Amino acid sequence: MVDLKEGVKRVISPYKSLFGIKDVEEEKSEEVIERVVQSIEKEKSEEQKQAITKPYSFDKEDVIQFIGVTKRFGNNLVLNNISLGIPEGKILGLIGISGSGKSTILKLLIGFYRPNKGQILYNGKSIFKNSKDIRRTFGFSTQDNCFYGKLTVEENIRYFGELYGLTRQFIDNHIEEVLNLVQLNYVKDKLAENLSTGMQRRVDLACALIHDPKILILDEPTEDLDRMLRKEMLNLIHQINKRGTTVIITSHLLWEIEHLCDKIAIIHDTNIIEVGSPADIRNRYFKYDEIHLELASDNYDKIIRSFNKKDIKNIVRRHHRIIIYTSNPEKIIHSILDIAKKKKEKINHIELRKPNLDEIFEYLTKK
Numbered sequence: 001m002v003d004l005k006e007g008v009k010r011v012i013s014p015y016k017s018l019f020g021i022k023d024v025e026e027e028k029s030e031e032v033i034e035r036v037v038q039s040i041e042k043e044k045s046e047e048q049k050q051a052i053t054k055p056y057s058f059d060k061e062d063v064i065q066f067i068g069v070t071k072r073f074g075n076n077l078v079l080n081n082i083s084l085g086i087p088e089g090k091i092l093g094l095i096g097i098s099g100s101g102k103s104t105i106l107k108l109l110i111g112f113y114r115p116n117k118g119q120i121l122y123n124g125k126s127i128f129k130n131s132k133d134i135r136r137t138f139g140f141s142t143q144d145n146c147f148y149g150k151l152t153v154e155e156n157i158r159y160f161g162e163l164y165g166l167t168r169q170f171i172d173n174h175i176e177e178v179l180n181l182v183q184l185n186y187v188k189d190k191l192a193e194n195l196s197t198g199m200q201r202r203v204d205l206a207c208a209l210i211h212d213p214k215i216l217i218l219d220e221p222t223e224d225l226d227r228m229l230r231k232e233m234l235n236l237i238h239q240i241n242k243r244g245t246t247v248i249i250t251s252h253l254l255w256e257i258e259h260l261c262d263k264i265a266i267i268h269d270t271n272i273i274e275v276g277s278p279a280d281i282r283n284r285y286f287k288y289d290e291i292h293l294e295l296a297s298d299n300y301d302k303i304i305r306s307f308n309k310k311d312i313k314n315i316v317r318r319h320h321r322i323i324i325y326t327s328n329p330e331k332i333i334h335s336i337l338d339i340a341k342k343k344k345e346k347i348n349h350i351e352l353r354k355p356n357l358d359e360i361f362e363y364l365t366k367k
């Protein structure tokens with residue numbers, strides 16, 4: 001984990017010109033970093049105060065609601081009065097460093113733990129008054145493998161189906177579809193313990209899907225997977241969501257799942273310290289995107305003249321390129337392409353750079 005100063009350094013380094021620093025001016029850079037650190041420090045505590053005191057507003061589409069939920073284990077306060085809405089049909093990402101309470105939130109949701117205070121509602125009804133329904137509607141894949149190594153893939157899925165109280169016929173009708181979905185049909189007769197890690201993760205997923213749940217809950221489904229397998233797993237989750245399943249997924253890696261999620265909640269120090277769409281969160285911290293442009297002619301006057309000044313924060317020349325800092329990147333890119341076409345300008349390079357949410361996460365969850 002980087003310290004705050006290191007985090008700020010990383011965050012602002014691509015933006016040095018915004019702060020009026022040239023690349024070579026190390027001293028000035030230190031001074032600005034110090035100033036930013038101090039102002040963030042102040043803002044952050046105010047935001048945290050607000051997050052704790054302001055009432056949470058739920059959306060119409062929230063199918064699950066955590067309302068003022070507190071959970072402690074003995075003297076260990078894990079969740080302090082958290083509220084969170086989970087929208088139907090969407091993917092919600094719960095992000096937090098290890099030990100921040102992600103698994104606890106999921107276990108509260110399936111009714112495995114009871115909150116010390118507060119309520120958890122599914123479709124407006126308490127999940128505790130509704131536990132049969134919950135079992136039928138929720139699919140849960142835990143952080144550690146839950147399948148049995150000595151059973152085959154198919155036997156595992158059937159076994160879980162029975163635990164969910166499904167009839168033989170229902171399982172017979174659905175097992176093929178589930179095996180195909182997680183791409184395990186060709187190894188269905190193999191013992192689960194003999195499969196690769198990536199396949200074993202998919203066995204777990206299949207076990208959580210056999211009863212065709214409306215809500216799929218996945219606790220760190222990409223942990224221990226290498227890059228390719230992570231990507232495959234995220235694609236699979238995306239596909240499952242597209243079939244209409246609401247997905248709740250946890251991870252300690254924000255960058256990994258930010259593109260997958262419609263809504264993100266960052267948990268830290270017993271609270272939800274940020275919530276919103278990835279774009280919302282990004283915009284709260286970074287007001288400007290960068291467009292890097294290189295024209296073959298090296299002449300940028302015409303293009304720059306075509307911009308509406310109010311969309312532009314700053315334009316910086318770097319070697320043969322210009323970097324445009326803008327609050328309206330889509331409009332600026334359209335305008336660049338338009339002019340280039342009209343004036344027959346050849347574009348060597350054009351790139352939109354969005355600030356990385358992970359840097360915000362590292363900063364927010366600093367110890």
Ligand code: ADP
Binds near residue numbers: 076096101102104
């Ligand atoms: P995460 O999933 O984000 O890594 P957890 O929800 O597993 O975090 O744990 C959050 C905190 O709650 C940790 O301090 C952990 O030790 C504690 N905790 C979780 N489950 C239990 C339990 N059954 N008994 C006691 N403490 C627990």
Ligand code: MG
Binds near residue numbers: 143
């Ligand atoms: Mg966990």
